[in-house]
Amino acid sequence: MAVLIYIEQEAGGIKKSSLEAVSYGRTLADSLGTSALAVGLGPISTEEWTKVGKAGAVKGIHVADERLSAGIIQAHASAIADVFSYVDADILVLAKSSLGDAVAARLSVKLQAGLVSNVAALPDLSEGFTVKRSIFTGKAFAFTAIKTVKKILAIKKNILDIREEDHDLVVEVRQSSLGEEVFSAKITGMQKAEGQVSLPEADIVVSGGRGLKGPENWNLIEDLARELGAATGCSKPVSDLNWRPHHEHVGQTGIKVSPTLYVAVGISGAIQHLAGVNSSKKILVINKDPEAPFFKAADYGIVGDAFEVLPKLTDAVKAIK
Amino acid sequence: MKILVCITHVPDTTSRIQFTDNNTTFDQTGVQYVIGPYDDYALARAVELRDQTSGKLTVLNVGDAASDPTLRKALAIGADEAVRIDTVPKDSFYVARQIAHFVEENDFDLILMGRESSDFNGGMVHGMVGELLGLPSISPVMKLEIDGKTAKLSREIEGGKEELEAPLPLIVGCQEPIAEWKIPNMRGIMSARTKPLLVKEPLSEQSHAEVVSYELPPAKGAVRLFTTDQVDDLVKLLKNEANVL
Numbered sequence: 001m002a003v004l005i006y007i008e009q010e011a012g013g014i015k016k017s018s019l020e021a022v023s024y025g026r027t028l029a030d031s032l033g034t035s036a037l038a039v040g041l042g043p044i045s046t047e048e049w050t051k052v053g054k055a056g057a058v059k060g061i062h063v064a065d066e067r068l069s070a071g072i073i074q075a076h077a078s079a080i081a082d083v084f085s086y087v088d089a090d091i092l093v094l095a096k097s098s099l100g101d102a103v104a105a106r107l108s109v110k111l112q113a114g115l116v117s118n119v120a121a122l123p124d125l126s127e128g129f130t131v132k133r134s135i136f137t138g139k140a141f142a143f144t145a146i147k148t149v150k151k152i153l154a155i156k157k158n159i160l161d162i163r164e165e166d167h168d169l170v171v172e173v174r175q176s177s178l179g180e181e182v183f184s185a186k187i188t189g190m191q192k193a194e195g196q197v198s199l200p201e202a203d204i205v206v207s208g209g210r211g212l213k214g215p216e217n218w219n220l221i222e223d224l225a226r227e228l229g230a231a232t233g234c235s236k237p238v239s240d241l242n243w244r245p246h247h248e249h250v251g252q253t254g255i256k257v258s259p260t261l262y263v264a265v266g267i268s269g270a271i272q273h274l275a276g277v278n279s280s281k282k283i284l285v286i287n288k289d290p291e292a293p294f295f296k297a298a299d300y301g302i303v304g305d306a307f308e309v310l311p312k313l314t315d316a317v318k319a320i321k
Numbered sequence: 322m323k324i325l326v327c328i329t330h331v332p333d334t335t336s337r338i339q340f341t342d343n344n345t346t347f348d349q350t351g352v353q354y355v356i357g358p359y360d361d362y363a364l365a366r367a368v369e370l371r372d373q374t375s376g377k378l379t380v381l382n383v384g385d386a387a388s389d390p391t392l393r394k395a396l397a398i399g400a401d402e403a404v405r406i407d408t409v410p411k412d413s414f415y416v417a418r419q420i421a422h423f424v425e426e427n428d429f430d431l432i433l434m435g436r437e438s439s440d441f442n443g444g445m446v447h448g449m450v451g452e453l454l455g456l457p458s459i460s461p462v463m464k465l466e467i468d469g470k471t472a473k474l475s476r477e478i479e480g481g482k483e484e485l486e487a488p489l490p491l492i493v494g495c496q497e498p499i500a501e502w503k504i505p506n507m508r509g510i511m512s513a514r515t516k517p518l519l520v521k522e523p524l525s526e527q528s529h530a531e532v533v534s535y536e537l538p539p540a541k542g543a544v545r546l547f548t549t550d551q552v553d554d555l556v557k558l559l560k561n562e563a564n565v566l
Contacts, residue, residue, distance in 0.1 A: 071478070071483070073457070074458075077448075077452070098476070098477060101445070101460070102447075102494075103448075105413075106451060106452040108413075114412075118443075134442070135441050137334075139538070140538070141537075144530050145532075147531065148530075184488055185459060185485055186486045187483055190483050193480045193481055198479040199480065228566070246477070247477060247478075253358055261559065261565040261566070278538070281565065284559070298544045299541075299545065299563075300544065301545070301546045301547065302548070302555065304549035308549050309552065316555075317566070320566070
């Protein structure tokens with residue numbers, strides 16, 4: 001009957017989006033009168049488990065198998081399925097991510113559990129189990145009734161605050177019994193931007209478009225991002241021109257973000273770009289063209305030249321800290 | 322090499338999204354349907370791989386007859402044959418079962434599709450098909466090369482990418498920049514008319530979930546505009562009023 005939360009790590013720490021999933025799972029468990037447990041795969045430090053406890057999990061199940069430190073989709077799915085049965089869970093909660101989505105899909109078949117992704121709110125339990133999810137790339141919502149006994153919810157970022165519970169988490173180590181067959185896909189290399197806030201995890205995102213005129217001007221975007229503790233993104237033309245790497249491309253066919261604040265600089269606001277940012281809580285648009293369509297989707301706007309506005313904005317942010 | 326590409330038939334990304342019947346039905350008025358944008362990348366890469374290996378490329382859709390023009394377009398882009406499983410897709414699991422059953426009856430070396438559909442954005446079908454068939458599934462994939470019986474892939478992860486190798490047969494969820502979208506030429510359009518489009522009966526299967534109703538997000542308020550000289554005021558407002566700093 002328990003609610004199990006699958007937590008993911010990034011750079012040796014539990015992802016913020018996973019802590020949000022833990023808090024979501026805990027709130028759901030409370031309304032169902034059951035307990036919230038977290039499952040972590042691969043090496044996880046005691047300090048990191050403490051954060052999981054604070055976010056609302058009452059118990060952690062740790063499958064410490066070293067082979068799971070790599071995100072092999074089939075292996076992660078098998079390890080979670082084992083823990084799901086072991087703790088007799090009915091609901092699995094996880095944060096939407098590159099790995100989480102892929103693992104959840106396989107688990108849905110393994111556990112015969114109805115899976116809803118892009119979950120935007122806590123479920124409505126008044127009649128069955130109905131979940132609000134974002135569809136049409138954020139342009140609408142669908143209320144989806146899950147008909148199976150077992151359920152999986154992949155939640156969007158920033159849909160609730162992380163809880164601050166005051167208790168110690170008990171961590172139980174679960175031996176892994178995974179066979180070699182689930183490791184048939186091998187990771188042979190990885191390239192990752194180091195020391196930066198990752199785009200889907202960031203609370204603030206600063207994106208630049210062709211209005212920046214060239215990659216040599218990106219220091220203006222990076223300076224503002226640094227002051228804000230933000231991740232940097234870009235529009236599709238900018239990534240197509242190779243000014244910035246593809247993993248910074250925000251939009252319909254790139255990364256979808258849902259930060260607290262999205263700052264768009266020199267981006268006109270094509271519908272494909274808006275599709276990637278329309279779940280942001282607040283949007284600030286900086287563009288010298290007052291007719292730029294992005295202003296219609298914005299909460300705040302500065303009509304002005306990015307090369308003048310950005311240094312001023314960076315200084316103003318520095319001044320209030 | 323035998324390649325299967327599964328495509329969705331979805332509203333064009335510029336479509337206005339509206340609902341009717343008390344918010345229980347998607348309003349198709351004036352909506353133009355296209356091959357899902359991610360599926361289009363999968364199809365483009367599949368055409369290249371088919372040409373390299375002199376293989377055969379089948380394109381599959383789970384849907385009703387309204388999908389036929391979309392399948393014809395895939396044939397015009399370069400697929401050798403099209404198959405439609407004649408049913409209304411109920412949810413991801415239902416669709417995955419139909420695809421897995423088709424793959425069981427027709428061996429494929431490689432099964433490609435988009436990382437997600439652009440209407441329901443589930444991004445689950447590739448993983449479900451993989452699990453149903455006991456095969457590896459990898460998504461979202463930005464690069465795919467085939468070397469004998471091994472696929473070499475690059476998968477997007479948060480803030481970077483991961484290089485992988487996996488044995489065939491394999492299910493892959495694709496995204497850009499795996500290949501450039503292909504625009505059908507006149508010869509393709511002409512030949513698409515005579516290429517086979519087979520219609521198959523669906524497997525009887527339950528869905529896991531169903532949509533009860535839809536909702537549009539609340540309308541956005543008017544934008545508050547500032548000049549370059551008012552940047553300080555804006556930052557104070559972001560901090561104290563909007564609480565986003």
